[in-house]
Amino acid sequence: MQIRCPMILQFLFLVLLIAAAGLFAKNISKIRRNILLGRDLDLSDQKGLRWMNLLKIALGQSKMAAKPIPFLLHLCLYVGFVIINIELIEIVIDGLAGTHRVFAPMMGSLYNFLIASFEWLAFLVLLACVVFLSRRNLIKLKRFTGTEMTKWPKSDANYILVIEILLMTAFLTMNAADAKLQFANVEHYIKAGSFPVSAFLQNILPNDAASLIAIERTCWWFHIIGIFAFLNYVPYSKHLHILFAFPASYYGSLHAKGKINNMQSVSNEVKAMLDPTFVPVQTESPGRFGAKDATDLNWKNLLDSYACTECGRCTSMCPANQTGKLLSPRKIMMDTRDRITEIGKNIDLHGKDFKDDKSLLDQYVSREELWACTTCNACTEACPINLDPLSIIIELRRYLVMEESAATASLNTMQSNIETNGTPWKFANSERANWTN
Amino acid sequence: MEFKVPTMAQMIADGETPEILFWVGCAGSFDERAQKITKDISKILHHVGLKFAILGTEESCTGDPAKRAGNEFLFQMQAMANIELLNAYDIKKIVTGCPHCFNTIKNEYPELGGNYEVIHHTQLIQGLIDEGKLKASNGEFFKGKKITYHDPCYLGRANGVYEAPREILQQLDADLVEMKRCKTNGLCCGAGGAQMFKEPEKGDKDINIERVEEALSLSPNIIAAGCPFCMTMLSDGVKHFEKENEVQVLDLAEITAKANGLS
Incomplete structure (x- = not known):
């Protein structure tokens, strides 16, 4: 032998x-x-339900059957x-x-x-x-x-x-x-x-x-x-x-798909504005509102980006993509992964404080892609493993609007209408109940 | 309106409490087309004798379009002001005329201190049908008509409400036909995520055109909707194809009101 x-x-x-x-x-x-370069996010809740999702969706391939x-x-x-x-x-x-x-x-x-x-x-x-x-x-x-x-x-x-x-x-x-x-x-x-x-x-x-x-x-x-x-x-x-x-x-979402997370850092500021005696809930300093680069996203977003197998079910169901717009949810996932991998390589080569002059926004994902999203959740529904491109899109939009005030002109009009009239259109709030007459 | 729609302020002044608050929404309050739907929802509530009130001029945008455009500040300002008002009136149950308001109040307000039982008007109507309070007495109007239902994203995928709207339609003697992209695979009308308030990005075609094309391929008499934004997008699409004389776009509240001889 x-x-x-x-x-x-x-x-x-x-x-x-x-x-x-x-x-x-x-x-x-x-x-x-x-x-783990991503922002903190506590997903340690509802372990039983999470295990069930893992067994059903990952092990049991339940969403593939579509x-x-x-x-x-x-x-x-x-x-x-x-x-x-x-x-x-x-x-x-x-x-x-x-x-x-x-x-x-x-x-x-x-x-x-x-x-x-x-x-x-x-x-x-x-x-x-x-x-x-x-x-x-x-x-x-x-x-x-x-x-x-x-x-x-x-x-x-x-x-x-x-x-x-x-x-x-x-x-x-x-x-x-x-x-x-x-x-x-x-x-x-x-x-x-x-x-x-x-x-x-x-x-x-x-x-x-x-x-x-x-x-x-x-x-x-x-x-x-x-x-x-x-x-x-x-x-x-x-x-x-x-x-x-x-x-x-x-770690996938356990909420109704329609729910978009409320930013605690914003709640603190809004509550302080409404009530000067308010003592804020301690949160991690946000650095910036929303995400400009991959490291501004939370770790779950980054985990998602590595889990994506580029099957394209999200993109094929996306109404913006189906009608020829630039947005492709799969591209959002791939860009996020490629960018965080690039940041990781930079750390390996030049040390952890190295900053290149690139970011996920603009160098990878364009503004035109972001503004084409209807938040319809076709992508999250289509994903066989419940990845969430939509939350990345929203984080990037949050940065554009809250840090750069870079919404499109018509969206700015919508926002100022809400601020002044409490409605996205240019109507006086006093006319709100006129239909009852 | 042929009857008085009371506001919460009036009800409280009269020492009364409503069974349910009707959250009208901005589209339902101001948009001429959506106002008709609002009136029909009120007529249905009145018809079944449900004691309801609106907030009137105290209502303000839920903040949905601001949040989805990325302005979390403005959203939370709106949300907290609305929650303060709703809590001050001790509101327990809300029916909304809009899936976007429905989603926001139901899913995003609780963390900010607003906890209510929230239903969409199609769920309310389905419940009333189940209880026998609404009967399709005027059903002949729909007899033999082909109806296709467009799932609003914020009712369907966002909150899993697929059956209530369809059960309403099944009450009628009509022929309910489904588009290929329906229920979980439903195609957006193109207005969600604050798109309602901006021009679409450039592409091959507009999303509402793509959607209406699909609906028209079934040659329906009626395209049923459950959302004022979808209503605008679908109506525009039908006009684009110059089919507005043959194909009506109707909200489920309008269909119910018609079937019950309320309009």
Whole structure:
């Protein structure tokens, strides 16, 4: 056994495992730091309800069902990903201990059932990836286009699908070679597993043991190194949603969608104005009202931006976008993520007090986009994991209006009408009940 | 109006308390088209004998458009003044003629000290139908007519009220047809988020045109609405397509009043 799987390979495996896990942990902790650059927000309430949302929306994929075809295809990938990864435990133990299919002897026929299920799931994953690739590249669904869908987001989506295809192909080819080796009673390849899908690949593989071992080993290493590499691709990719969908749905809004938060810092000022004896509730100093840059947003907004997988359901339902306006809620999420990532990079390179001369507003999100929003909540309704582009739009508008007084002229008229007449139109309040006459 | 609509001030002076406060809203108070809806809501309240009052000149904008434009200061100034007034009158239950007022008072006032039971007029009407207090006695008017209902965002998605308006329509002998973009997928009329008070950004078309196009593709006799802003946007859209003689845009209160022989 040790001849074919010498100690050096076990050591190499250990090094790769530690390197992959370490690098991943480092990158995730950087993203966590970036998220915590956002403003404080207490979301420690209603834990039971939040757990329910996590189970329903993230684990249970409840909102995906709105679009049945993508739901089923995505379900293949999701279930495939979660369940096939159970086998990772065995792969890691085999890699470290130099064993082969270490669980087989202790699990008996259950092992055969599991391996057969993994094969069927791998097949479904392959199928889903092929359909997804053709939806993006051949059918060119409108949802996957738009100004924000530049070269990188498009490539990112394709890379993910191609990597998954390669991993699954390696997995099935490995099984096919393994089965043939088992059948030929080659030493080390114990009789274990049931191979309903990869059986169809056996005929295209050579028959001699040496070639089969080479294929089996190559695919085994390709598969596991591929997984380590993919793990470290995820923090740079929209694929991060596989992790962040969980905290995002846990911390998602529990209010009626129509409710926009009341700013406590403003309440303090308004109450002090109305009642000079008022003692304000202690709040974090707001710095500025609303948000000019990503760090003026709260941490939940930033978490949302990393959880977004750029599926574009929000944008496809947005009335402004549907009628050709610049606004795209997906772009708002992507811009927020790109900007906070840029700020994070600046911190890494130049220290935490470094300020560049950019901001989320204007350099990333234009005023024209912001003013096109009707606050209709089509985007938050459409999001499969309850992300909230609308609250980012409102924070940016708050900055424009309260810090820069930069509303459009007609909106300024509306506001001064409210101030003077108590109504957004130019009517005298004394005429308010004239309809009763 | 053929009957007197009392204000809270008058009611208190007479030593009376209303069962419900009718929050008219700015559109319902000043906009000529929306005033008709306001009158019909009053007629319905009067018809069923519900003791109600309005705030009259003491009512002031809830602050919704200011908040959604980004002016939280102005919103909270409005909110706190309104809450002070409502609390001073010891108001417990409010019906609004506008989904925006409904949403703001219901969802955004509680944290600022304003806690009331708030319903939209379609919910009130549905309740009255359920209690048997409103009957579609004049239902022939709608018999065989094709009606499509436009979900106002601030009633539908914002607050999950999808069924009350539809149940009102189902009382009639009419043919209720749904647009493809309805309920949770409803398309905005284009007026929310303070858009009512500004020109739209440049694009391929205006949102209300897109929406009315969808409604007209069903060839309805009536487009039903539940919001004065939607009313303006949809009516403008129907005029844009020069269909105002064939297609009526009516609020659910108007439809109810008509069906009950109140207008």
